[in-house]
Amino acid sequence: MNMSKVVFGFFVLLALTLNFGFFIGEIDNPDHHNVYELFAALVVGLIATVMKLGERSQMSAMLLASSLVVDLHLIAAALVWAIAVHMTDAGLTPAVMATIVSLSGGALLANLLSVVLLTMETAGYSR
Amino acid sequence: MNSPVPGDAHMALFFRRMRAPLVVLITAYAIATFGFTLMPGEDDQGNPWRLSLFEAFYVVSYTGSTIGFGEVPYPFSPAQRLWTIVSIYLTVVAWLFSIGTIISLLQDPAFIHSRRRSRFRRAVAGLSQPFYLVCGYGDTGRLLTRALSEQGHAVVVIDHNADKIDALSVETPASPVPHIRADARRPDNLELAGLRSRWCLGVMAVTGDDSANLKIAVSAKLLNQRCTVYARADEYRVADNMRSFNTDHVVNPVEEYVRRMRLAIKQPAAFRLYHWLQSGPDARPPASRRPPRGRWILCGYGRLGCAMHAMLVDLGLEVTVIEENTDLPGLPTGTVQGRGTGADSLSAAGVETAVGILATTRDDVDNLSILITARDLNPDLYLGVLENGLSSHELFRAAEPDLIAQPSTTIAGSILARIASPLFASFIEQLLAQPDATSDELVERLIEISGPQPPELMTVRISEKRAPALARLLAEDVPVSLDALLRRSPGGPPREAVETLLLRRGDREILLPGAETELTMGDRLLLAGRSGCSRRLRGLLENDNRLARALTGQDLHQGWLWTRLFGRPRITS
Numbered sequence: 001m002n003m004s005k006v007v008f009g010f011f012v013l014l015a016l017t018l019n020f021g022f023f024i025g026e027i028d029n030p031d032h033h034n035v036y037e038l039f040a041a042l043v044v045g046l047i048a049t050v051m052k053l054g055e056r057s058q059m060s061a062m063l064l065a066s067s068l069v070v071d072l073h074l075i076a077a078a079l080v081w082a083i084a085v086h087m088t089d090a091g092l093t094p095a096v097m098a099t100i101v102s103l104s105g106g107a108l109l110a111n112l113l114s115v116v117l118l119t120m121e122t123a124g125y126s127r
Numbered sequence: 128m129n130s131p132v133p134g135d136a137h138m139a140l141f142f143r144r145m146r147a148p149l150v151v152l153i154t155a156y157a158i159a160t161f162g163f164t165l166m167p168g169e170d171d172q173g174n175p176w177r178l179s180l181f182e183a184f185y186v187v188s189y190t191g192s193t194i195g196f197g198e199v200p201y202p203f204s205p206a207q208r209l210w211t212i213v214s215i216y217l218t219v220v221a222w223l224f225s226i227g228t229i230i231s232l233l234q235d236p237a238f239i240h241s242r243r244r245s246r247f248r249r250a251v252a253g254l255s256q257p258f259y260l261v262c263g264y265g266d267t268g269r270l271l272t273r274a275l276s277e278q279g280h281a282v283v284v285i286d287h288n289a290d291k292i293d294a295l296s297v298e299t300p301a302s303p304v305p306h307i308r309a310d311a312r313r314p315d316n317l318e319l320a321g322l323r324s325r326w327c328l329g330v331m332a333v334t335g336d337d338s339a340n341l342k343i344a345v346s347a348k349l350l351n352q353r354c355t356v357y358a359r360a361d362e363y364r365v366a367d368n369m370r371s372f373n374t375d376h377v378v379n380p381v382e383e384y385v386r387r388m389r390l391a392i393k394q395p396a397a398f399r400l401y402h403w404l405q406s407g408p409d410a411r412p413p414a415s416r417r418p419p420r421g422r423w424i425l426c427g428y429g430r431l432g433c434a435m436h437a438m439l440v441d442l443g444l445e446v447t448v449i450e451e452n453t454d455l456p457g458l459p460t461g462t463v464q465g466r467g468t469g470a471d472s473l474s475a476a477g478v479e480t481a482v483g484i485l486a487t488t489r490d491d492v493d494n495l496s497i498l499i500t501a502r503d504l505n506p507d508l509y510l511g512v513l514e515n516g517l518s519s520h521e522l523f524r525a526a527e528p529d530l531i532a533q534p535s536t537t538i539a540g541s542i543l544a545r546i547a548s549p550l551f552a553s554f555i556e557q558l559l560a561q562p563d564a565t566s567d568e569l570v571e572r573l574i575e576i577s578g579p580q581p582p583e584l585m586t587v588r589i590s591e592k593r594a595p596a597l598a599r600l601l602a603e604d605v606p607v608s609l610d611a612l613l614r615r616s617p618g619g620p621p622r623e624a625v626e627t628l629l630l631r632r633g634d635r636e637i638l639l640p641g642a643e644t645e646l647t648m649g650d651r652l653l654l655a656g657r658s659g660c661s662r663r664l665r666g667l668l669e670n671d672n673r674l675a676r677a678l679t680g681q682d683l684h685q686g687w688l689w690t691r692l693f694g695r696p697r698i699t700s
Contacts, residue, residue, distance in 0.1 A: 036161075039180050043157040050149040054142030082181040 011048040012063075012118055015070065016111040018044055023108050027101045028094035035081065038104065042074040045107070048114070059121050066110045066117070073107035137241040144232050148225035155221035159187045159214030168204040176201065186211075191218030243307065244319065250305035251321040254281050258326055259546075260354075262311035262343050263334030264291040266517040266535035267359065271331055274408045274543050276300040285311045285320045286334075312339050314346045322350050329355040329375075329546065333538060337365045344374045357542045361430075378541045380534040385434045388485075388511065390559075391530065392418045392442060396567035397559055403570070403581055404551075406533075406540040411579045412570065416529055418509050420444065421482030426467035426497050428455055431513060431532075432487045447476045468496040473504055483509035487532075491519050498526050547584035550653040554629040557638040569626070569639065576624040577657045584628075585661035587652040587668065594668035600678075601648055610642035611678055612667070625656035625664065 018041040025032025049067040052060060077100045084096040163183035170176040178186065182200070189196050190211065203211065232238055258281035261268050272282050272295075284306040286292055292308040309316040311334065321327050330351075332343035337360055344358040355375045360366035366379045390398035395417040403412045423439055425432055428450040436459065439446045448459055449467040465472025467486065478484070478501055486497040494512050501508055510528040514520065517535055524531075544551050558566055573582050591598045600607060613625055630640040631651040637644070654664070667673050 035180060036164075039157075039161065043153060046153045047150050050146055050153065053146060053149075054139045054144075085179065086181050 008051050009118060009122075011044060011051055012111075012114050015041065015044045015048045016108070016115050019070070019074075019104060019108045019111050023101060023104050025101075028098040030092040030094075030097050033097065033101055038074070038077060038081070038100070041104070041107070042071075042078055045070045045074055045111075059117060063114055063117050066114045069110040070107045070114070073103050073110065077101075077103040077107070137238060137245050140238055140241060141232060144228060145225075148221075148228045152221045152225050155217045156184075156187060156191065159191070159210075159217055160184045162210050162214065163187065163207070166204070166207040166210045168201065168207045170201050178207075187214055187218065190215055191222065193219065244309075247305055247307040248319060250303070251283055251319070251324070254283075254303070254305070254321065254324070254326055256281050256326060257328045258283055258321065258324075259328055260285070260317070260320055260322060260330045260347075262286070262317075262330065262332050263339075264288070264295055264306070265333070265335055267333040267538045268331070269295075270407050270535055270539035271333065271542060272300065272304060274539065275546070276302045276304060277408070280328075283320050285309055285316060287311065312342045314350060317343065317346050318350065322347060322354070327351060327354045329357060331542060332356070332358040333542075334359075337361050341365055341368060344369050345372065348372055348374065357545070359538050376542065376545050378538045380532075380537055381431050381434050383537050383541060384431060384513075384532045385438045387532075388418075388435060388530070389438050389442065392420075392444075394559065394563045394566065396563045396570055400558070400566050400570045400573070401555060403573075404540075404584070405537070405544045406581075407536040407543065408581065410536070410540060410581050412574055414529060416509065418511075418529075419482040422447065422477070422480065424449060424467075424473070424476050424478060424481045424484040424501075426450075426484065426486045426494075427488035427513075428458060428462070429487065429489060432485075433457065435485055435487060447481070449473070449476050466493060466497075468493050468500060470500055470504060473497075473501055478504045478508070481505065481508065483511065485511040485513075487513045489515060491515050491523075495519075495522060495526055498528055544584065548586040548653050550586055550629050550631060550651060551584060553631075553636055554638070554653050557629065557636060561638065565639070569628075572626055573655060576626060576655070580658070582626070582655040583658045583660060585654050585656075585664070587654060587664065589646055589648055589650040589652075596671045596674040597646070597668050598648060599671065600674065601646065606645050607678065608643050608645045609640060612646070613642075625654050625660055627652055628655055629653040 018037060022033055022037040022041055045067065049064070049071055052064040052067050055061075055064070080096065080100050080103065081092075084090050084092060090096060160180065160183045163178045163186060164180055166177065168176050168178070186199070191214070198207075259271075259275055260283045261271055261275075262285050264272070264284050264286040268284065268286070268291075272284060275282050279302055281302055282300070282304050284292075284295060284304055286295075286306075287308060287310045289308050292306055295304065295306050307316075307320065309319065311317060311320075311332075314322075317330075322330065330343065330347040332340040332347070334340055334343070340358050340360060344356050347354060347356045357376045358369050358374050358378070360369055360377055360379050361381070363379065363382070366377050366382070369377045387398060387402055390401055395415065399413050399415060403410050422445040424447050425436055425439070426449045428436070428448055432448070432450070436446055436448060446459070448462045449465050449472055450458060450462055451464065451466050453462065453464050463472055463476045465475065466488070467473060467476075484497070484501045486494040486501075488494055488497070491514060494514070498510055498512050502510065509530075511530040512523065512526075512528045512532070514523045514531050514533045517533065520533070523533075548554075558569075576582060587594065589597060589601070597607065597612075609627055613627070627640055628638075629652070630637040630644065631653075632647065632649070654660075656664075667677055
């Protein structure tokens with residue numbers, strides 16, 4: 001067993017699960033979506049991106065690209081949240097919440113692709 | 128399973144090394160931000176209040192970067208201050224770790240090496256003009272690089288010696304010279320230096336090591352059939368080996384000196400021309416003194432001494448050898464033991480009655496000393512000397528021998544003459560077959576044209592592509608003779624100080640064609656003139672108007688309208 005592969009797989013998978021945890025629930029209900037979960041998903045997503053840097057195979061290029069998409073989506077979601085709550089008087093209205101959650105839904109897709117790619121790579125490796 | 132994507136190896140290395148510091152940095156920021164949101168505090172009304180994630184990230188951002196705006200938006204509670212202390216140490220340590228890693232990475236030899244290679248690869252790939260690849264940056268390589276870049280060629284240099292490459296990076300050549308420290312014997316390094324590039328015109332294997340030169344020549348011939356390979360070989364065996372797989376031009380310095388010395392004795396005028404045109408850009412025409420016939424003294428019986436001895440004996444001259452090591456195999460009888468630097472050994476060899484002396488030891492100081500001592504004993508001697516390295520060139524010039532044999536200028540000069548024109552080799556061959564008076568006349572004319580520096584050689588090809596203006600005239604059946612092209616009026620002063628050395632028409636070659644020779648399509652001319660003449664002459668061959676004015680003295684109507692109104696004028700010369 002390769003410890004670095006375990007750590008790598010752990011972060012990629014954790015990014016997906018946290019993302020999913022935030023995404024699940026009614027799309028416009030703020031009570032169903034915890035802001036700490038979004039924070040955790042973003043931090044783990046960033047770490048997963050860093051872990052993928054510097055690999056030169058075609059597969060890792062794809063992994064890195066999907067990871068960057070995740071970061072982009074989640075940072076956008078966090079920005080929408082910060083602007084809505086702190087910079088305007090709007091607060092977390094259902095419309096704002098729906099925007100945030102749908103952005104995280106995009107990130108979820110990219111995270112899912114990461115895990116699929118990683119699984120494919122692992123499956124090919126053992127053959 | 129995955130093929131590595133070709134790209135910048137040093138960037139991949141950078142990111143791999145930065146992985147740990149970046150993860151630490153992100154984690155530290157995440158912990159500090161998260162912790163702040165948990166610490167209980169009070170707002171200005173005394174109500175319980177906690178930082179939101181957004182405010183917490185704001186506080187951590189300015190604390191982590193040591194900017195420090197203070198406690199916003201409300202003064203912190205003791206618990207929040209405690210967490211501020213924790214987050215300061217956490218983030219500052221994480222930053223120190225990251226920056227330390229970056230700095231140590233930038234100084235890492237592996238990283239520097241990989242970055243240099245990528246930069247060199249980019250520089251070579253960015254060359255969009257024909258270039259020459261010089262392997263080995265010793266005296267010869269430097270001469271070649273300087274001369275080629277002054278002629279406007281791009282040059283790529285590869286040498287395994289760091290000092291030589293460093294010396295190149297502080298020089299300022301006329302055109303770009305990408306260079307790298309790498310072993311030219313390895314084909315992948317040659318490929319890195321652009322051997323397979325379609326712009327690679329020629330490869331010069333001029334390192335000081337015969338086996339390295341051989342390896343470079345083989346690799347170049349195998350990896351790129353179109354490029355021309357010039358190689359140096361000190362041993363006859365290696366030179367023969369190189370010629371066996373079609374190395375385009377092999378220079379063996381010893382062979383070349385012997386050839387020149389033989390010429391100097393048999394055809395002194397041809398020798399002057401040969402030596403002057405093939406000794407690099409700084410050559411001066413050698414003195415016209417002819418080596419006298421009589422008894423010669425040869426100091427040193429190494430590879431050169433041995434070959435010189437055989438040549439002199441072959442010409443029927445009497446030779447006395449002075450050699451320190453009398454155990455050498457094949458030493459001729461009557462050899463005087465000694466170094467030749469002292470008057471005793473020179474007198475023992477009969478310097479007073481000799482006509483010439485050749486100092487061919489491997490030590491430059493010994494050679495100089497032989498020269499000066501021998502001249503003291505017999506001022507009428509013909510002095511020939513071998514100069515092994517270029518570093519004491521001023522001393523050798525000051526000693527004023529009749530002939531200096533210098534490996535780097537000989538090799539570089541021989542290669543440069545062939546680069547200047549593919550017709551040069553057959554010109555020399557034809558000239559040597561002529562009586563010496565022809566060469567004598569020619570060398571005096573060339574000195575008149577270009578002064579002491581060697582004339583610029585150029586090839587002119589009469590074709591649609593290379594001489595469009597002239598080709599259009601010839602297509603209209605206008606006869607153009609050499610004279611009309613190169614002189615202001617028949618028999619008048621030359622338009623351009625240029626001497627026509629050779630004309631190749633199909634399989635026929637005409638040495639020194641007469642002024643009345645008429646040009647036809649497909650002709651190739653070898654010309655020699657003052658420096659810069661090739662550029663001016665090219666303008667004449669490419670520009671209709673300039674050519675017309677040169678041939679008739681009248682301006683040509685140019686442009687579509689003029690041609691329509693007045694018709695295309697016929698030019699008759």
